[in-house]
Amino acid sequence: MKQFLISLIFIYANIIYSQSDYQCGMPPNYQETYQPGYQVNYPQIGGQFAPAKTLNGAYLRIFCVFAQFQGDNKDPNDPNWPVNQMPVWANSFIGTNINQAPYPINTLSNYFYQMSNGTNHIIGYIHPTLITVNAPSTQYYGTSNRTVLQQIDATVNFTYFDQWSMPGTYQQTPNQQDNYVDAIYIIWRNIDYDTWGGIANLGLTYPNNPYITNDGARIADRIPTISMTLDIGGKSDYTFQNKLGLLAHEYGHYLFGAGHNFELAACSGTAQRGLGLMPAWAGSLAMNPHEKFLLGYTTYTDVFYDTPKTLADYQTSHIS
Numbered sequence: 001m002k003q004f005l006i007s008l009i010f011i012y013a014n015i016i017y018s019q020s021d022y023q024c025g026m027p028p029n030y031q032e033t034y035q036p037g038y039q040v041n042y043p044q045i046g047g048q049f050a051p052a053k054t055l056n057g058a059y060l061r062i063f064c065v066f067a068q069f070q071g072d073n074k075d076p077n078d079p080n081w082p083v084n085q086m087p088v089w090a091n092s093f094i095g096t097n098i099n100q101a102p103y104p105i106n107t108l109s110n111y112f113y114q115m116s117n118g119t120n121h122i123i124g125y126i127h128p129t130l131i132t133v134n135a136p137s138t139q140y141y142g143t144s145n146r147t148v149l150q151q152i153d154a155t156v157n158f159t160y161f162d163q164w165s166m167p168g169t170y171q172q173t174p175n176q177q178d179n180y181v182d183a184i185y186i187i188w189r190n191i192d193y194d195t196w197g198g199i200a201n202l203g204l205t206y207p208n209n210p211y212i213t214n215d216g217a218r219i220a221d222r223i224p225t226i227s228m229t230l231d232i233g234g235k236s237d238y239t240f241q242n243k244l245g246l247l248a249h250e251y252g253h254y255l256f257g258a259g260h261n262f263e264l265a266a267c268s269g270t271a272q273r274g275l276g277l278m279p280a281w282a283g284s285l286a287m288n289p290h291e292k293f294l295l296g297y298t299t300y301t302d303v304f305y306d307t308p309k310t311l312a313d314y315q316t317s318h319i320s
C-alpha cells in the first residue's frame with residue numbers, strides 16, 4: 001500500500017511537471033516580442049483591400065456568376081450541381097439583402113456577420129442563368145473567365161455593382177464610385193487548368209486587364225475589384241457547405257492580403273498553421289483570435305500563466 005501511494009505521488013508529480021513545462025501562454029512579465037512580427041506582416045488594423053466593417057447601413061455586394069464548360073461530364077448527375085444546370089444552392093449560399101441580417105445559417109453572409117460581431121455585411125447578387133463556355137476545361141483560367149464576362153456583358157449593368165471607392169490599402173469608402181466593379185465571384189462547376197480549389201483573382205492579363213464592360217465599368221484582375229475564381233467540383237463534393245471555407249478564404253485574401261499564416265509566431269516561434277481562415281493549408285472555417293484582432297473585431301489582454309482565468313466558448317463569446 002505504501003509503495004502504491006509513493007508511485008501515485010510520483011505519477012502526479014510527473015503530470016504537474018509536464019503541464020508547467022509546456023507553456024504556450026505568456027510567462028510572467030512577458031514582453032510582446034511577437035508584436036514586431038505583426039507590424040512587418042500587417043501594418044494596420046482593418047481590411048487591406050476590402051472593408052472589414054461596413055457601417056451605417058453600408059454593405060459590400062458580390063456579383064456572383066456560375067459557369068461550366070460545355071464538355072463537362074464529371075459527376076453529371078450530382079444532386080447538388082447537375083451538369084447543365086445552376087447548382088441547387090445557387091440562391092441560398094449567400095444573403096442578398098442587408099435586411100436579412102443576421103442572415104440564414106450556413107450562408108457566406110452569416111459567416112462574415114458572425115465573425116465581425118455584426119459589423120461586416122457581405123451580400124451577393126446571383127446572375128440568374130448558368131454560363132456555358134465552349135472551350136477545353138484545361139485552358140488558361142483567365143481566358144475562360146474573360147469569356148464568361150463577355151457572354152454576360154450585354155445583359156448586366158455593371159455600374160450597379162460599383163458602390164465603393166477603394167483607391168488604396170485600408171481605404172474603402174461606401175456610396176462612392178471609383179469606376180471599378182466592387183467584387184465578383186466566378187464559380188465554376190469544374191475547371192481543370194490547375195489544382196487549386198480557388199484563387200483570389202480572375203487571371204485577366206494585359207491588354208484585357210482591367211476588363212472594360214459595355215457600360216464602361218472596369219473589372220480588375222484583382223484590386224481594386226475583389227475578384228475570385230472558384231472550382232466547386234474538386235474532390236467531387238458539390239455542396240456549398242464543403243466550399244464555404246474556400247469562398248470565405250478567397251475573400252479573406254482581400255481582407256488580410258495576399259499571404260497566409262498571419263499569426264506567424266505567437267507560440268515560442270511556432271506558427272499556428274491549421275487553425276484559422278488563412279493558413280496556407282489545412283485551415284479551418286472560423287477566424288482565429290489573431291485574425292479577428294487584425295481586422296479590428298476583438299482586442300486582447302495579456303493573461304500570465306500564473307493567473308487563473310476561466311474561458312467561455314470562443315466562437316459564441318468572442319473571448320479566447
Ligand SMILES: [Zn+2]
Pocket residue numbers: 249253260280
Ligand atoms: Zn489562400
